[in-house]
Amino acid sequence: MREWFAAGSAEQRVEQFSLEAAGLYLDYSKNRITPQTMALLMQLADEAGVPKRRDAMFAGDHINATEDRAVLHIALRAGADATFKVDGKSVMPAIHAVLDRMRVFSQRVRSGDWTGFTGKRITDVINIGIGGSDLGPRMVCRALSHLAGNGPRMHFVSNVDGTELAECLERLDPEQTLVIVCSKTFTTLETMANACSARQWFLDKGVAKDQLASHFAAVSTNVEAVRAFGIDPAHMFEFWDWIGGRFSLWSSVGISIALAVGFDAFEDLLIGGRAMDAHFSSAPLAQNMPVVLGMLGIWYRNFFGMPTSCMAPYSTSLELFPAFLQQLEMESNGKSVQLDGRHVRAHTAPVVWGSAGTNGQHAYFQLIHQGSQIVPVDFVAPLRPPRQLPGHHAKLLANCFAQAEALMLGRTAEELRATGLTDEIRIAHMVFEGNRPSNTLLMQDITPHTLGALIALYEHRTFVQGVVWNINSFDQWGVELGKILAKPIEGELNHAQSAAAGQHDASTGSLIARARAALGNA
Ligand code: F6P
Numbered sequence: 001m002r003e004w005f006a007a008g009s010a011e012q013r014v015e016q017f018s019l020e021a022a023g024l025y026l027d028y029s030k031n032r033i034t035p036q037t038m039a040l041l042m043q044l045a046d047e048a049g050v051p052k053r054r055d056a057m058f059a060g061d062h063i064n065a066t067e068d069r070a071v072l073h074i075a076l077r078a079g080a081d082a083t084f085k086v087d088g089k090s091v092m093p094a095i096h097a098v099l100d101r102m103r104v105f106s107q108r109v110r111s112g113d114w115t116g117f118t119g120k121r122i123t124d125v126i127n128i129g130i131g132g133s134d135l136g137p138r139m140v141c142r143a144l145s146h147l148a149g150n151g152p153r154m155h156f157v158s159n160v161d162g163t164e165l166a167e168c169l170e171r172l173d174p175e176q177t178l179v180i181v182c183s184k185t186f187t188t189l190e191t192m193a194n195a196c197s198a199r200q201w202f203l204d205k206g207v208a209k210d211q212l213a214s215h216f217a218a219v220s221t222n223v224e225a226v227r228a229f230g231i232d233p234a235h236m237f238e239f240w241d242w243i244g245g246r247f248s249l250w251s252s253v254g255i256s257i258a259l260a261v262g263f264d265a266f267e268d269l270l271i272g273g274r275a276m277d278a279h280f281s282s283a284p285l286a287q288n289m290p291v292v293l294g295m296l297g298i299w300y301r302n303f304f305g306m307p308t309s310c311m312a313p314y315s316t317s318l319e320l321f322p323a324f325l326q327q328l329e330m331e332s333n334g335k336s337v338q339l340d341g342r343h344v345r346a347h348t349a350p351v352v353w354g355s356a357g358t359n360g361q362h363a364y365f366q367l368i369h370q371g372s373q374i375v376p377v378d379f380v381a382p383l384r385p386p387r388q389l390p391g392h393h394a395k396l397l398a399n400c401f402a403q404a405e406a407l408m409l410g411r412t413a414e415e416l417r418a419t420g421l422t423d424e425i426r427i428a429h430m431v432f433e434g435n436r437p438s439n440t441l442l443m444q445d446i447t448p449h450t451l452g453a454l455i456a457l458y459e460h461r462t463f464v465q466g467v468v469w470n471i472n473s474f475d476q477w478g479v480e481l482g483k484i485l486a487k488p489i490e491g492e493l494n495h496a497q498s499a500a501a502g503q504h505d506a507s508t509g510s511l512i513a514r515a516r517a518a519l520g521n522a
Contacts, residue, residue: 022275022453030408041295064474073247077270106258117211127256129182130158132245139320146386160190174205186225272452294464311354314381314400322354332473377438410434495521
């Protein structure tokens with residue numbers, strides 16, 4: 001890459017390997033690519049059927065074949081006049097009916113019109129959910145917190161470790177707290193355990209059973225389970241099985257976003273996602289941002305065998321984006337079986353990791369610069385800060401750009417010697433190989449619109465890669481077995497049942513015995 005950038009045609013390279021779409025600017029020139037590489041990668045995308053599968057998704061086909069479901073999170077962010085259908089029936093009226101209810105509810109809570117059981121306004125909202133019912137809205141609320149205004153404080157509780165809920169409740173006043181139980185299935189162990197404990201907290205604090213209604217709302221596809229839990233379906237916001245959990249922040253799962261930053265901002269988020277959808281569905285492959293990013297990922301994963309990739313947002317507001325991306329990519333594409341049941345013929349999703357810059361520079365960037373394996377990095381940065389403190393943002397951006405430059409250029413032994421260094425061992429340690437790839441993605445500001453476009457970009461990138469690997473990006477069978485095995489172990493830990501001889505392997509059996517002893521159930 002160093003040589004390519006030293007050539008007279010370097011500016012042309014940047015021009016050629018950069019793209020703008022939906023308010024995002026992508027510079028992908030610092031990659032190990034030539035025009036021919038990109039042409040061949042685009043040919044691969046085409047031959048793998050990316051345009052065909054994309055069109056099938058937009059047409060509402062059951063592309064989630066193993067669960068026999070359509071995949072239409074794109075309909076959630078489409079205008080009311082869009083024509084998305086599932087099994088021949090338009091889904092738009094139902095989507096917009098729920099959006100209307102979300103608008104009314106969020107405005108009532110934010111204005112103080114919706115009150116707790118003693119008539120006081122709601123100051124705190126807890127979203128109880130996990131996975132897709134947590135990571136997306138949590139990340140968006142964090143990213144847009146500068147727009148919260150007088151809205152309620154948002155809290156997110158996901159883990160079944162009671163510490164999380166207990167620490168959250170410690171700080172809250174039951175008279176002014178609203179709980180959103182957010183679960184697609186409304187059967188998830190962690191969410192139901194936390195929801196039951198939250199309900200008990202209200203009761204213990206003197207809230208009568210019939211007063212709980214002012215303090216609970218639900219988001220789910222499962223009306224019966226919501227009713228059985230004791231939440232009035234009038235306080236339930238519906239969504240549908242053709243939305244995957246990790247793609248659901250655009251649905252009523254986003255009610256916490258509307259509560260935190262207002263419904264208008266939530267709508268702008270949808271519009272940003274819609275702008276990326278329009279780009280993805282119409283731009284030619286070579287100018288299509290999700291396709292280009294997706295195929296660069298394939299290039300490094302499959303042609304260079306790079307096992308991980310790093311997401312480095314240079315923005316504290318976007319600090320939860322890597323965690324969101326982990327579920328999006330690894331739950332979607334962490335698969336080993338192709339659509340036809342055969343084993344995959346190439347490696348699938350890399351391990352995704354990362355955190356906000358500049359923090360990562362003082363932790364793990366050493367490995368990215370000089371480690372023995374190469375890690376492609378996606379740098380993401382807003383050109384202007386959501387919150388102003390003089391001088392800070394230029395320092396932040398300077399470091400972001402410098403990291404990408406250092407990764408690409410490296411530093412040679414000759415350059416070090418030219419500074420007067422003579423100790424060859426020292427020089428060996430101070431050499432940077434360079435030639436390490438990165439993308440840089442910029443947006444003017446972090447707004448609901450640009451954030452919506454960014455999320456949709458990575459959703460579609462994930463989809464593109466799944467198509468190339470010929471896997472189903474929309475199921476998650478791999479999460480099942482552990483859940484099934486946890487049930488009897490929980491019974492054994494609580495001493496409600498003992499393990500039959502040989503039920504567990506020796507290691508697991510001994511761990512259970514230790515825990516039972518610690519819990520006093522031996
Ligand atoms: O266990 C994984 C998973 O099924 C995710 O796919 C999902 O986002 C999460 O659990 C939460 O599921 P639910 O919204 O049904 O509670």
